[in-house]
Amino acid sequence: MKRLVPVLLAGIALLGLNATPVLAQASGTVDIDISFPPLIILYYYSDITVTIPSAALLNLMTGGDDDIETTGGTVDVSASGGILEGTLAGPGTDLDVNPADVNLHLNTIWAVRSVGAASGNNTQVVVSAPENATLTGSNGGTIVVDDTDIRKNGGTFDGNRQDDFPPTGLGSYQLGDVLLELDISSASTEGTYSNATGGQFTITASSL
Amino acid sequence: MWSAHRALLSPLARGCFTSHVLGLWVMATLGSAVLAGPNAVFWSPSSKGGMIRFSIQPHVILHPIASSELLRGSESQPMRYRGGPIEAPQINTIVTRHVPSLWRVTMPRGTNVDDLEITYDVLSEKGRDGCLSLRGKGDFECPVRILPTRPVTVERQDQVDLLEGGAILELDLTTVRYAGTYSGTLLISIHQL
Secondary structure (H helix, E strand, O other), X not given: OOOHHHHHHHHHHHHHHHHOOOOEEEEEEEEEEEEEOOEEEEEEEOOOOOOOOHHHHHXXXXXXXXXXXXXXXXXXXXXXXXXXXXXXXOOOOOOOOOOOOEEEEEEEEEEEEEEEOOOOOOEEEEXXXXXXXXXXXXXXXXXXXXXXXXXXXXXXXXXXXXXXXXXXXXXXXXXXXEEEEEEOOOOOOOOOEEOOOOOOOEEEEEEO | OHHHHHHHHHHHXXXXXXXEEEEEEEEEEEOOEEEEEEEEEEEXXXXXXXXXXXXXXXXXXXXXXXXXXXXXXXXXXXXXXXXXXXXXXXXXXXXXXXXXXXXXXXXXXOOOHHXXXXXXXXXXXXXXXXXXXXXXXXXXXXXXXXEEOOOEEEEEOOOEEEEEEEEEEEEEOOOOOEOEEEEEEEEEEEEEO
């Protein structure tokens, strides 16, 4: 029995040594939350001056020709008061495009970044304008904006003045275009046509 | 209390130390985070002798992201036409949140703070490393980087020092397309070298 005591003590000492950890460590987890609100950023031009070169206008109206001939024609003349007089049917004056209905596409005129509330086409841009906004020429004449439309780049002008697309995220953006339907039939003089009566054109971006 | 228990189980499974749950309810605003919920408290033998008491915030609600952090001006930005196509200006897509007090550790007096190795790993809902994810829609993620701050001694007692540590969370919002609450789990491990 006397021999057992030192053996037990030695065993306890060994157990004690084995129970002492060499490396202390602890770990735990933290749940983290952060909320991110819906967000829309609209980039737009506050003022735009559109210059229409005469060559572009001529190209639109006649395909670029400024001396348009009408072939053939038989003229019967008669004597009257000592002169011979003949009257033709008149040369063809038709234009390729109706000047009362000229579409002006202003491409890449707006951009939107958006963070949406849900998936789907829930970012919307809308263009609005005063009805028949009139631009007055500096030397006389008027240009009337009959209608407007909007589309995203690569989309189509469908006549409903709005377009929807998915959220872009902040690292990207959606570019877009605006259509102005112009009546230039009364633009009788060259010059700057400005100061739309009745207000400004407005582009609105929103989250649906 | 479930958060505390869940936080407790992982280290217990490793069998490397004994632990206790302290039902201490904490609601405090620290820096840019709201810490809420019971503290999880663990004990571990120190390699230098004595015991280490490690406590952690089980739930951190970071301050919401505000649009003013991303934009320099208002939400509508007029631009001057200078010819050429419109180009949307760059905005700030990196947002940081400083959480100075994520954990606290009580160590035997004289323990060198440089002897502590603290590691942080953040996991999204689907277990993706380095991301938070939109709650309920785990496929939508927000990359996050953890920048640890140096622990500081907040209190000295006769036999022990109380150290506190935290981190800066750097969120990259470049690819985030959907609003909502983004969540994740931050695993904090402390080793005494």
